[in-house]
Amino acid sequence: MTEPLRLSKRMSELGLCSRREADEWIARGWVRVDGVVVSELGSKVLPHQKVTVERQAAAEQSKRVTVLVHKPIGFVSGQAEDGYRPAVVLVTPENRWEEDRAPMRFHPTQLRSLVPAGRLDIDSTGLLVLTQDGRIAKQLVGEDGKVEKEYLVRVEYTRPGRLPDADLKRLNFGMTMDGKKLKPAQVRWQNDDQLRFVLQEGRKRQIRRMCEMVGLRVLGLKRVRIGGVALGDLPQGQWRYLGADEQF
Structure with missing residues (x-):
């Protein structure tokens, strides 16, 4: 018989969201299994069971931003370490590339849970992805990732x-x-x-x-x-939003 899986893991496998997002949505009562709301963390499901999410979850996810930074040398990708600053400090209204065509307006809440999807060494420069979207993080840093x-x-x-x-x-x-x-x-x-x-x-x-x-x-x-997203003409030390028409 097929073994049951944690619901959050199954949601991640289905590409619905990250495990952390899944736990948040389950706790809020936004997840259904075979049409029945499941709100208990740690719940398990069988692979053949149908998992769906409420519209509130999709709306919440659509607000999550992904930012492309041209990281200079001397900045670390993630947490500050050894006195070096993390690349996320570059994401300010002043540093936004003036040629960014994305319709979004910057808001400080976009910095919450904005994490690097992959590393770029302190002594390397170029394209760094920071995202609030667990699906993109999984796509770029998951073990089975095939993104070039x-x-x-x-x-x-x-x-x-x-x-x-x-x-x-x-x-x-x-x-x-x-x-x-x-x-x-x-x-x-x-x-x-x-x-x-x-x-x-x-x-x-x-x-x-x-x-x-x-x-x-x-x-x-x-x-x-x-993947399908190039650094292009983005100046060093500046950032832009991932466009709605861009995919890794």
């Missing part, structure tokens, strides 16, 4: 000559990190001292460590795209 992330990486070869083609192939496929095989990547030369990386995963300092394995030193790293 694209980077421009300025490098210096620390060995004599140029990087051998065999090592470029290794960067594309065949590397192991922390005892686990890396997913295939797309790595090619952009110009004489810059590589373009496209990854479907984001282990801690992954690109820098990959480069070290083949004798490359990273001099600069910039994330220019996440």
Whole structure:
């Protein structure tokens, strides 16, 4: 017999919301299982049971914002650490890109639960996603995520000559990190001292460590795209809203 699952987990699997949102909606009486309201946290359901949410939940979710930041070097992605400021401090009315066409107006409540969907190292720059929407967070940082992330990486070869083609192939496929095989990547030369990386995963300092394995030193790293959303002309240190017509 199929095992029952926690209702919040099942809602997350169905793409309705994040687990945290699910618990909030269950407590508010906004969730039905086979047409019956379930308001007890920790409730379980079978996979074949029909889970629906009330209109209030959808309305609440539609108010949640997602922000794209061009993170400069020296800011951390998440919580403040070691005296460094988190990227969320850049999300102010003054720092909003003047060419942002989104109809939304900034309000301080949009900063509540605005969390990074994925990391970008303190010494890296480029596109960082901050979101209140658990569905987007799950899509970008979930274990089964398949969203591509694209980077421009300025490098210096620390060995004599140029990087051998065999090592470029290794960067594309065949590397192991922390005892686990890396997913295939797309790595090619952009110009004489810059590589373009496209990854479907984001282990801690992954690109820098990959480069070290083949004798490359990273001099600069910039994330220019996440899925279908590009950094584009967004100036460094500024932000804009994710448009209604944009999808990762």
